Amino acid sequence: QSALTQPASVSGSPGQSITISCTGTSSDVGSYNLVSWYQQHPGKAPKLMIYEVSKRPSGVSNRFSGSKSGNTASLTISGLQAEDEADYYCCSYAGSSTFDVVFGGGTKLTVL
Amino acid sequence: QITLKESGPTLVKPTQTLTLTCTFSGFSLSTSGVGVGWIRQPPGKALEWLALIYWDDDKRYSPSLKSRLTITKDTSKNQVVLTMTNMDPVDTATYYCAHVVVTAMGFDPWGQGTLVTVSS
Numbered sequence: 180q181s182a183l184t185q186p187a188s189v190s191g192s193p194g195q196s197i198t199i200s201c202t203g204t205s206s207d208v209g210s211y212n213l214v215s216w217y218q219q220h221p222g223k224a225p226k227l228m229i230y231e232v233s234k235r236p237s238g239v240s241n242r243f244s245g246s247k248s249g250n251t252a253s254l255t256i257s258g259l260q261a262e263d264e265a266d267y268y269c270c271s272y273a274g275s276s277t278f279d280v281v282f283g284g285g286t287k288l289t290v291l
Numbered sequence: 292q293i294t295l296k297e298s299g300p301t302l303v304k305p306t307q308t309l310t311l312t313c314t315f316s317g318f319s320l321s322t323s324g325v326g327v328g329w330i331r332q333p334p335g336k337a338l339e340w341l342a343l344i345y346w347d348d349d350k351r352y353s354p355s356l357k358s359r360l361t362i363t364k365d366t367s368k369n370q371v372v373l374t375m376t377n378m379d380p381v382d383t384a385t386y387y388c389a390h391v392v393v394t395a396m397g398f399d400p401w402g403q404g405t406l407v408t409v410s411s
Binding site: 182211213215217224225226227229231234268270272280281282283284285 | 328330337338339340343351387395396397398399400401402403404
């Protein structure tokens, strides 16, 4: 099972919105509404930002939103702030028959 | 409040077996729908899922590493143990454990991670 495909990097200016895509297959992203997104600052553990495609855990800013269309999930960050600069990873459940869980290759977000 | 912490050796030799322990608090692995996963991250690289163990002792492994991995739980000690055999320098990574709820399949929260270096 290949990793989910994410752009290596995205950038935006403070206040702008950016979207990170996460492309999988009909066996993972396309089959389950179990896509999650993680934020990771350098030297830190990942933090859950979105689960079940579009749900936000308690305490996560509503500037973060998720969606899915077909085999591609997306994370949108609105009103970019300097502290949003980090690596972002998507993750999808892929069914219990083979690869239960698959991660994306990660996207480096730079706030200009 | 849920917390997890990984422990184990920081340095292992090639061909040796790695044993990592995840000690957690704030939840019970006997509660229906709960699981603990292991994920690793080589320096400068992406996250890679390794294994999951659920409350009912169902165990799931990454197909590419399945032959080398074993995950077990000790509910009374609130611990999950991951063993990886035949370690190689390419297995050098930070190893994380994380709490997961089956219905949501989001890893939350994560432990702080432990860096394991494989070198002779």
